Amino acid sequence: MANPTKFIKYGGWLPSHPEIHTSFLAKHVKLAKRAVLDSAAEHLPAVQEFKDAIEGDAIMKSLFDQIFLQVSDKNTVPDFETLLYMLDNILPSAPPYHIATDAEGNPIGEPIGVVVLDGTYYAVLPDDGAPADDPDLPPGSPYGAIIRSQAFLTISAARALIFIRADNSDIGLMCFVGIGMVEVSTCEVTVVEGQHVSTGDELGMFHFGGSTHALIFGPQVNVTFADNIKENEHIWVNSIIAQVKAAENKWEQQQVDGQSRCRGVNKA
Numbered sequence: 001m002a003n004p005t006k007f008i009k010y011g012g013w014l015p016s017h018p019e020i021h022t023s024f025l026a027k028h029v030k031l032a033k034r035a036v037l038d039s040a041a042e043h044l045p046a047v048q049e050f051k052d053a054i055e056g057d058a059i060m061k062s063l064f065d066q067i068f069l070q071v072s073d074k075n076t077v078p079d080f081e082t083l084l085y086m087l088d089n090i091l092p093s094a095p096p097y098h099i100a101t102d103a104e105g106n107p108i109g110e111p112i113g114v115v116v117l118d119g120t121y122y123a124v125l126p127d128d129g130a131p132a133d134d135p136d137l138p139p140g141s142p143y144g145a146i147i148r149s150q151a152f153l154t155i156s157a158a159r160a161l162i163f164i165r166a167d168n169s170d171i172g173l174m175c176f177v178g179i180g181m182v183e184v185s186t187c188e189v190t191v192v193e194g195q196h197v198s199t200g201d202e203l204g205m206f207h208f209g210g211s212t213h214a215l216i217f218g219p220q221v222n223v224t225f226a227d228n229i230k231e232n233e234h235i236w237v238n239s240i241i242a243q244v245k246a247a248e249n250k251w252e253q254q255q256v257d258g259q260s261r262c263r264g265v266n267k268a
Contacts, residue, residue, distance in 0.1 A: 025077075026076065028089050029082065031085070032086040035085040036085060043084055044087070050084070050121070051084050054080070064080050114160070114162055114189045116159070116189065117161065119156055122182055123149070123152075124148075124152075125152045127148060129142050130144055130148075134232065146181060150179075150212055154177065154179055157179050157180050157181060157211075158180035160180075161175055162175065162176045170220075170245060170246035171221055175215070175216040176203060177216060178204060178213050179211050181211040182211075186206070186207035189204040190202055190204045220247055221247055222244070223243075223244055224243050224244075226240050226241060229241055
């Protein structure tokens with residue numbers, strides 16, 4: 001029976017043909033094996049930190065050793081050290097990012113500004129397992145730690161921040177945060193500063209899998225969640241989650257050093 005797996009090209013990331021994927025791996029495996037034989041070769045700081053973390057934990061080191069013992073005969077990466085040297089070659093080739101800044105070096109985002117932040121990789125918060133009210137898992141289950149760590153990852157993982165000033169003045173400036181969970185450490189942004197975007201437009205993509213995101217609004221708006229939105233309950237894709245409207249108190253725009261700032265004005 002033929003292998004039903006298909007390579008789907010999306011945004012130029014996944015290869016359009018298996019031979020492209022094979023060629024990519026062959027190239028980096030060759031370079032990595034050469035580095036393994038070079039006693040003077042050193043790992044990138046991030047890769048060395050990853051190596052130290054794995055080898056410093058007996059359980060994790062055993063798991064990685066088992067991975068390479070149990071893989072298919074078609075696997076071309078023979079061991080953990082070769083994988084590390086592959087990472088040394090692949091990580092520096094990630095696409096560059098432009099961070100727009102003002103005269104003082106602060107990131108800006110009007111109408112669109114992009115900031116990509118380095119962060120954690122494969123990090124989760126240690127816990128006691130699934131809580132009693134988990135909708136999918138039995139109490140105490142070790143699975144689902146990534147999902148339970150989303151709030152933590154929102155402030156610690158690799159992230160792409162895209163600032164958008166809405167055409168609706170009641171909404172004003174907002175920020176879309178793409179969060180690279182688990183093995184995702186590359187958040188590629190496909191929009192540029194000054195570009196006008198509409199609902200449904202592509203902003204970017206995560207490399208090597210899906211992740212999560214957050215949408216941040218300023219204090220000049222109120223966010224009201226729909227009645228059917230309950231904590232720990234799933235909803236259908238494209239469902240209405242919340243509505244945004246202007247806050248009840250008045251806000252005025254104040255110019256500070258040539259930049260727009262919001263300042264609250266009490267109703268009294």
